[in-house]
Amino acid sequence: MAKTGTLYLIPNTLGGESIEDIIPQTVQEDSKSLRHFMVENLKSARRLLRKMDRQFPIDDSLFIEMNKRSTEQDTMKALRWLIEGKNVGVISDAGCACVADPGADIVSLAHSQKIAVMPLVGPSSILLSLMGSGFSGQKFSFHGYLPKDRKERIQTLKSYEFVARRKGYTQIFMDTPYRNMNVLEDLLNELADHTQLCIASNITLHNQRVRSMSVLDWRENAYDLSKSPCVFLIG
Amino acid sequence: MAKTGTLYLIPNTLGGESIEDIIPQTVQEDSKSLRHFMVENLKSARRLLRKMDRQFPIDDSLFIEMNKRSTEQDTMKALRWLIEGKNVGVISDAGCACVADPGADIVSLAHSQKIAVMPLVGPSSILLSLMGSGFSGQKFSFHGYLPKDRKERIQTLKSYEFVARRKGYTQIFMDTPYRNMNVLEDLLNELADHTQLCIASNITLHNQRVRSMSVLDWRENAYDLSKSPCVFLIG
Numbered sequence: 001m002a003k004t005g006t007l008y009l010i011p012n013t014l015g016g017e018s019i020e021d022i023i024p025q026t027v028q029e030d031s032k033s034l035r036h037f038m039v040e041n042l043k044s045a046r047r048l049l050r051k052m053d054r055q056f057p058i059d060d061s062l063f064i065e066m067n068k069r070s071t072e073q074d075t076m077k078a079l080r081w082l083i084e085g086k087n088v089g090v091i092s093d094a095g096c097a098c099v100a101d102p103g104a105d106i107v108s109l110a111h112s113q114k115i116a117v118m119p120l121v122g123p124s125s126i127l128l129s130l131m132g133s134g135f136s137g138q139k140f141s142f143h144g145y146l147p148k149d150r151k152e153r154i155q156t157l158k159s160y161e162f163v164a165r166r167k168g169y170t171q172i173f174m175d176t177p178y179r180n181m182n183v184l185e186d187l188l189n190e191l192a193d194h195t196q197l198c199i200a201s202n203i204t205l206h207n208q209r210v211r212s213m214s215v216l217d218w219r220e221n222a223y224d225l226s227k228s229p230c231v232f233l234i235g
Numbered sequence: 236m237a238k239t240g241t242l243y244l245i246p247n248t249l250g251g252e253s254i255e256d257i258i259p260q261t262v263q264e265d266s267k268s269l270r271h272f273m274v275e276n277l278k279s280a281r282r283l284l285r286k287m288d289r290q291f292p293i294d295d296s297l298f299i300e301m302n303k304r305s306t307e308q309d310t311m312k313a314l315r316w317l318i319e320g321k322n323v324g325v326i327s328d329a330g331c332a333c334v335a336d337p338g339a340d341i342v343s344l345a346h347s348q349k350i351a352v353m354p355l356v357g358p359s360s361i362l363l364s365l366m367g368s369g370f371s372g373q374k375f376s377f378h379g380y381l382p383k384d385r386k387e388r389i390q391t392l393k394s395y396e397f398v399a400r401r402k403g404y405t406q407i408f409m410d411t412p413y414r415n416m417n418v419l420e421d422l423l424n425e426l427a428d429h430t431q432l433c434i435a436s437n438i439t440l441h442n443q444r445v446r447s448m449s450v451l452d453w454r455e456n457a458y459d460l461s462k463s464p465c466v467f468l469i470g
Contacts, residue, residue: 009366009367018261019259020259020260020261021259021260021261021262021356022259022261022356023259023356024254024255024256024257024258024259024260025255025256025259025260026253026255026256026257027256096362096366096372097366098365098366098369098372099362099365099366099372100372100373101372103366103372104368104369104370104371104372105369107366107367107368107369107447108369108370108447109369110369111369111446111447111448117367117369117445118367118443118445119363119364119366119367119438119445121256121257121258121356121357121358121363121439122356123356124359124362126362127331127334127359127361127362128354128356129354130333130334131244131331131332131333131334131338131342131354132244132342132352132353132354133339133342134333134339134340134342134343134344134345134346134352135339135343136339137331137333137334137335137336137338137339138335138379139376139377139378139379140376140377141374141375141376141377141404142374142375142376143374144373144374169376203354204356208353210352210354211346212342212343212346213346
């Protein structure tokens with residue numbers, strides 16, 4: 001039986017930053033050696049590969065998209081590449097594949113066939129926010145995106161506050177940028193004065209801000225988050 | 236008033252791997268520019284700096300240790316450096332400062348004085364394991380180290396299994412290497428056959444292994460983990 005390929009999980013940038021700031025040299029070398037990719041967004045994956053190597057042979061490479069329109073057959077095609085001995089790279093739209101982003105399906109399939117999986121180091125807005133918050137990194141939960149419905153969102157935020165205070169787990173969550181100001185409003189209106197809140201915006205970008213303070217202090221020092229990707233943390 | 240310094244959170248290696256594999260170029264440049272450090276372990280911090288620059292002026296640099304013997308005064312000294320305008324680097328023993336490692340105290344103090352905090356990209360065994368597991372990265376909890384007492388450990392593992400199945404949160408935890416085989420034994424004896432278990436050992440090292448399978452399959456395919464740093468995940 002021929003040797004199977006390896007599934008590489010390639011980090012993407014979180015925005016327009018230089019890859020030298022966020023992607024180690026060897027990760028770039030490994031990524032540039034691949035010609036088979038499973039990607040969340042074709043444009044952003046190609047942009048990343050061109051940033052790593054301006055001469056990257058896009059036209060000689062094969063891409064499968066993983067998004068809402070993808071089918072099981074698409075994932076199976078990537079699996080066949082691996083079984084045939086091709087190395088395959090997974091690239092999400094931003095940051096680390098499989099963390100708050102697609103990619104877990106092909107990884108899970110790879111494991112079912114005993115194919116080697118190689119996660120590569122890169123930027124994760126979740127992890128960088130947690131580091132920068134000053135809150136406990138000994139125990140934490142990431143909840144993904146908040147509910148859209150306001151009543152449900154407020155209930156959810158209050159339950160996070162309760163768990164952070166009661167169990168000491170740092171609570172991490174996010175929302176789409178255009179709802180960030182609604183989230184902030186709810187946080188400042190509904191949480192207790194002394195609850196510690198961190199907001200990390202534009203992580204790794206030139207206008208990055210990581211601020212931790214009490215809800216009381218946030219009420220006096222709020223700023224515009226409406227166009228910034230943000231991670232929220234309750235300590 | 237003089238400009239305050241910036242607090243840099245510098246990633247360390249997870250073992251003997253090359254820093255080109257895991258630390259971006261700019262992160263190395265930023266780190267090498269510093270002369271004031273707060274470190275978990277002097278030896279490992281110096282080793283990291285020498286890996287980044289064989290000529291790094293260790294003797295012209297100042298180090299404060301953060302460990303069991305550290306006092307509040309040590310942390311205050313680092314804060315004074317920042318207030319005086321010095322940039323300060325935080326380096327833990329391995330991986331990312333503040334995540335399952337010390338560092339959060341000085342970060343929290345820095346925020347209280349409105350000092351800029353700059354988390355830098357590097358390897359996190361927790362995040363890399365989660366990426367490599369194929370389990371949900373949309374929602375997850377990290378629990379730190381397991382209880383030492385066996386009865387308590389078994390109860391804890393069963394509660395993780397329950398939460399993973401019931402709420403869909405990937406459960407992440409670890410233990411010291413010499414207890415890994417006891418943990419594995421408990422996992423294989425106490426969890427349900429079809430529970431999905433991932434074990435990620437020696438992350439980023441040459442002998443890295445990330446394997447996900449059912450508890451039933453693990454019983455047939457267990458291997459020695461007794462000397463390997465491991466992250467365990469229940470999916």
